[in-house]
Amino acid sequence: MGIVDLFQQLANGLSLGSLYALIAIGYTMVYGIIRLINFAHGDVMMVGCYLAYFGVLMFRLPWQISWILAVLLTSLLGVSIYIGAYKPLRRAPRISALITAIGVSFFLESLGLVIFGGRPKAFPRPPAFDIGLNIGGVYLVSFTLWIPLITAILLVGLVYLIYKTKIGMAMRSVATDIETTSLMGVDVDKVISFTFAIGSALAAAGGIMWAIKFPQINPYMGIMPGLKAFIAAVFGGIGNIFGAMLGGFLLGMIEILVVAFMPSIAGYRDAIAFGILIVVLLFKPTGLLGEPLKEKV
Amino acid sequence: MLKVENLHVYYGGIHALKGISFEVPEGKIVTLIGANGAGKTTTLRAICGLVDAKGSIKLKGEELIGKPTHEIVQKGIAMVPEGRRVFPNLTVMENLLMGAYYRNDNSIEKDLEWIFNLFPRLQERKWQKAGTLSGGEQQMLALGRALMGRPQLLMMDEPSLGLAPLLVREVFKVIKKINEEGKTILLIEQNARAALKIAHYGYVLETGRIVMEGPGEELLNDDRVRRVYLGEA
Numbered sequence: 066m067g068i069v070d071l072f073q074q075l076a077n078g079l080s081l082g083s084l085y086a087l088i089a090i091g092y093t094m095v096y097g098i099i100r101l102i103n104f105a106h107g108d109v110m111m112v113g114c115y116l117a118y119f120g121v122l123m124f125r126l127p128w129q130i131s132w133i134l135a136v137l138l139t140s141l142l143g144v145s146i147y148i149g150a151y152k153p154l155r156r157a158p159r160i161s162a163l164i165t166a167i168g169v170s171f172f173l174e175s176l177g178l179v180i181f182g183g184r185p186k187a188f189p190r191p192p193a194f195d196i197g198l199n200i201g202g203v204y205l206v207s208f209t210l211w212i213p214l215i216t217a218i219l220l221v222g223l224v225y226l227i228y229k230t231k232i233g234m235a236m237r238s239v240a241t242d243i244e245t246t247s248l249m250g251v252d253v254d255k256v257i258s259f260t261f262a263i264g265s266a267l268a269a270a271g272g273i274m275w276a277i278k279f280p281q282i283n284p285y286m287g288i289m290p291g292l293k294a295f296i297a298a299v300f301g302g303i304g305n306i307f308g309a310m311l312g313g314f315l316l317g318m319i320e321i322l323v324v325a326f327m328p329s330i331a332g333y334r335d336a337i338a339f340g341i342l343i344v345v346l347l348f349k350p351t352g353l354l355g356e357p358l359k360e361k362v
Numbered sequence: 363m364l365k366v367e368n369l370h371v372y373y374g375g376i377h378a379l380k381g382i383s384f385e386v387p388e389g390k391i392v393t394l395i396g397a398n399g400a401g402k403t404t405t406l407r408a409i410c411g412l413v414d415a416k417g418s419i420k421l422k423g424e425e426l427i428g429k430p431t432h433e434i435v436q437k438g439i440a441m442v443p444e445g446r447r448v449f450p451n452l453t454v455m456e457n458l459l460m461g462a463y464y465r466n467d468n469s470i471e472k473d474l475e476w477i478f479n480l481f482p483r484l485q486e487r488k489w490q491k492a493g494t495l496s497g498g499e500q501q502m503l504a505l506g507r508a509l510m511g512r513p514q515l516l517m518m519d520e521p522s523l524g525l526a527p528l529l530v531r532e533v534f535k536v537i538k539k540i541n542e543e544g545k546t547i548l549l550i551e552q553n554a555r556a557a558l559k560i561a562h563y564g565y566v567l568e569t570g571r572i573v574m575e576g577p578g579e580e581l582l583n584d585d586r587v588r589r590v591y592l593g594e595a
């Protein structure tokens with residue numbers, strides 16, 4: 066493989082990894098704060114895609130407005146899922162919430178099927194994302210650069226939010242000790258709702274860009290990216306947002322590079338992520354940046 | 363200030379509090395002493411709404427039972443929980459700011475200064491993660507954090523637990539000082555002697571019941587208290 070091809074593949078890996086990273090953060094934030102694997106997260110991403118789709122094609126909104134509205138509405142969906150499905154179970158055994166998460170996932174997929182229909186739809190790619198580029202012999206479509214750029218902006222914003230703002234401080238304190246946070250006069254449910262809002266907003270952003278990259282959307286489109294982003298979160302160390310970012314980027318890179326170097330196994334592309342999951346669980350169950358598991362008080 | 367009447371708490375089948383009543387008058391230090399498992403922590407947790415309770419808990423006449431913890435705290439009750447429970451991954455400064463989280467007045471800066479005056483060691487360690495502090499420093503941080511809420515009533519669950527004798531004395535000195543500055547305090551201790559020395563009034567808790575009460579001085583000199591709780595012959 067030539068150096069040009071390599072750059073091409075690296076760019077692809079970077080943009081795929083960005084998407085995994087954005088979606089993985091939602092898993093890891095929710096896990097970090099209430100120790101729940103939100104299996105509906107991939108489906109939340111799917112809803113975000115459809116909202117953006119309808120915004121442009123049905124309501125004729127400019128794509129920028131439509132995307133922003135889709136992100137905002139999806140964050141409301143995330144909050145509603147928390148309040149409707151998980152909050153009543155906060156003191157219940159963890160397995161109840163986990164089963165509920167699977168239920169919410171099926172519910173969103175079926176609802177999508179009923180409302181949006183089963184036939185895949187072609188997601189409209191704004192012209193700015195569809196420019197063919199030739200950078201020193203490396204052929205790219207402009208979205209390959211846009212995706213990591215937008216992702217980087219969102220991630221910087223997220224880190225700022227978590228480490229430099231008051232609500233971010235509360236999110237970190239809820240993640241270590243819910244009860245003591247409530248003793249500070251903090252309405253913990255509000256903080257958790259906010260966490261769901263942020264995670265879902267990032268999932269919607271990731272989903273929209275996913276649809277830019279793979280412009281066929283259907284009600285089941287969230288399943289595979291959701292699973293892989295979950296794996297990325299575990300790979301990086303679930304509960305740790307930097308872990309989710311790292312895991313996402315690495316997983317995207319590995320997937321693209323393995324297929325590029327070993328075209329014969331391209332058909333097993335999806336299996337790579339699961340292979341990584343097995344290896345991580347065997348050798349470093351806490352993930353790359355994860356801390357040793359501490360049972361919550 | 364605080365009036366608890368006929369308070370019952372059950373943990374499943376265990377009847378942990380069997381109808382206790384007591385009062386904390388404004389400006390005073392009241393202590394609840396008792397052996398391990400007597401129900402001291404349960405009492406504080408019930409007041410904060412962390413466990414379900416029956417009976418009545420009134421703060422300045424307002425019923426607290428049934429209210430969520432964050433509302434109870436916002437009404438002016440702060441707790442230094444058993445085992446301090448500082449946020450280990452937050453800095454000392456952030457821990458203090460968490461204590462003032464629900465406030466939106468503009469004297470938070472001034473109160474930070476007050477806390478740093480009270481505990482100069484916290485000021486030196488402002489930017490350090492709370493998890494890296496020593497046990498004594500964490501106790502001071504937990505106390506400072508509670509004070510940052512400007513509570514009307516400060517409750518402390520065994521602040522001396524696990525501290526070296528020298529530090530224990532320091533902690534009790536601070537508690538006394540805070541009280542002299544006007545704070546009402548409900549103090550829970552296994553270290554009965556130290557608690558009774560600074561308390562205006564004390565209650566003795568035995569397996570979920572109050573078995574004795576009186577001014578701190580009086581309990582300190584009571585034969586039974588001396589025998590059972592102060593380990594004297």
Ligand SMILES: Nc1ncnc2c1ncn2[C@@H]1O[C@H](COP(=O)(O)OP(=O)(O)O)[C@@H](O)[C@H]1O
Binds near residue numbers: 373376399403404405
């Ligand atoms: N979460 C709980 N579940 C069941 N029993 C509990 C729980 N917490 C405390 N208890 C029981 O309630 C009683 C009072 O405990 P506690 O209030 O912690 O006592 P103290 O603080 O005086 O040592 C003890 O018998 C204890 O075993």
Ligand SMILES: [Mg+2]
Binds near residue numbers: 399402403404444520
């Ligand atoms: Mg106790």
